[in-house]
Amino acid sequence: MDPKVSYFQTFIIAAKTKSFSKAAKRLGITQGTVSNHIAALEKFFDAQLFLRTPEGVDLTPEGEILFERAEKILDLINEAKMLMRAIHENPEGVIRIYASTTPGEHVLPSIIKEYKNQYKNVDFEITITDSKNCYKALEEGLADIIAVGYLKNENYDYTIIGKDRLVLIVPPNHPFTKREYVRLEDILKEDFIDREEGSGTRETFIKALNEKGYSIMDLNIVMRLGSSSAVITAVSEGYGISIVSEIPAKKAENAGLVKIVPIVDFDVVRYLYLIKSKRPKNPSAVKSFWEFVNR
Structure with a gap:
């Protein structure tokens, strides 16, 4: 089984404290869990990472290699998380919507106008067509969201807009x-x-x-x-x-x-519905719009 991010965090704390028991105490987990995390990493890398000493544990040469890179890995993961959070808070790009006539011409415009007052960097590409083509566009990945006047079935991720x-x-x-x-x-x-x-x-x-x-x-x-x-x-x-x-x-x-x-x-x-694609092209913008509509 591939190691989890938390295993690298455990490894770094154990390396810094030179003790599995101290690492367990700092992380709020059991010493047995620390041992399991290290064992999983050793199995994955096919290398011994620690040597036991009377005072605790020391890194092996292989452990030193992992320690240097593990910190960089976690730094990159945290940086990616912060960048993703920034995108969620300030989404940008295009949301593709296919809409049937009534919701597309008479309901969506006011919703989008209100949304864009808050999220100015998100644009909308709207195609007006009949409901049958809306569902086809959703299934073929051409639409991030569709707005229609009937629900084919309740397996879709949908919300009522009117x-x-x-x-x-x-x-x-x-x-x-x-x-x-x-x-x-x-x-x-x-x-x-x-x-x-x-x-x-x-x-x-x-x-x-x-x-x-x-x-x-x-x-x-x-x-x-x-x-x-x-x-x-x-x-x-x-x-x-x-x-x-x-x-x-x-x-x-x-x-x-x-x-x-x-x-x-x-x-x-x-009822008039918005239906969301399971794989939108611009997930962060679609997520923010979906949350806005359902607020």
Whole structure:
């Protein structure tokens, strides 16, 4: 078995005190433990390191060689620890994030802005894509962190960064705007604008439809688009209705582009997640950002 760092520390104290018992007392361990540490080093180096004397122990020539270098080894280890601590306290470099539309465009920016007020030397490389590609980037090592609207399974190292609701949006002049609410079956009769396959919003929507006894095939889909902003634009121009995240939907409604209409029998709530890679490219920066988000 290779020796541990603590064995070298034991060796140095024993060499300086010229006594296993004094070394044990200074280190707060038993004399037997000191002997075991020295024996492990002697086995590893295939050399006798100490000679026993009436007064205690003296270094052998081999022990002298190790003593000179062991102190340097420990000095280098301590220097490395201090440098690593400095990096943790003042991280720098780039964090690669792949994000789906809703968390990437509407949640992450404020989190990153607040983080960078404290850690100015960390930059972010953000790629907006669908959730399927986010997970693919995580698995292929292209992303340090992903931000998505659904969790594939609970084996990931994840944290919740927001709560979202899926809502129905219609053009401002649509007949649904004159109604207090609609039912799910009313939507099935309308031209529907769908998100692309791989979208977290779409995955959540399909799951909720299935739980109500419907499928995506029951919708009258007239087009599929690659982002919530594209869907909102298409709805505002009268191409159909859609189900999107409430966060961008409210912004679009406030701008007069669409109207949100409640669905009385279809209330879908989801969480937004950050998921961390097990092997990030910049561990210290990712660690500081992760701790910041979870503070």
